[in-house]
Amino acid sequence: MTVNRKTNPCFKECPSRRFIELIGDKWALLVLHALANGSRRNGELMNEIQGISQKMLTQTIRRLEINGLVARHDFKTIPPKVEYSLTEFGSSFKDVLNTLDDWLDLHIPELVALPA
Known part of the structure; x- marks a missing residue:
């Protein structure tokens, strides 16, 4: 069965690609x-967020803020007191x-077994 979608991120010109690139960064997620x-x-x-540097945190928050997520x-x-939240x-x-958390919980044994 074919689903009629408005987006296809596999297409180079699809606007959804911008969002995929934004959240595809591990720090953003x-x-x-x-x-x-x-x-x-x-x-x-x-x-x-263990392992993130101050510089990377600042850059990531700014990118998410510019794109309307934070x-x-x-x-x-x-x-000074500044807080960040989701929009x-x-x-x-x-x-x-x-959903991602649920998938990770379900598949943690396979993930642990993956080569480093």
Whole structure:
């Protein structure tokens, strides 16, 4: 059965490719995953996403913010307080993240057995 889709990311000119490239980055997926559980400050994200550098975190958050998935909330206080959260658009991606988490849980034995 053929499904009539509006997108086909296999086509070079498909607009969906831009999103695939954005979330195809491991850090982007991990930032989205962390923010799916609620707002986080920069330091909280650094602690939660093990292995990410400050530079990479900043670049990733900016890219996700520019593309409408993450919102930056500056409380304009001294000392500075900034939090990041998913936008409504970003929150619409939570089901995909949950499905990925479920798949990973189900297939962890096969994943562990993969060559490094």
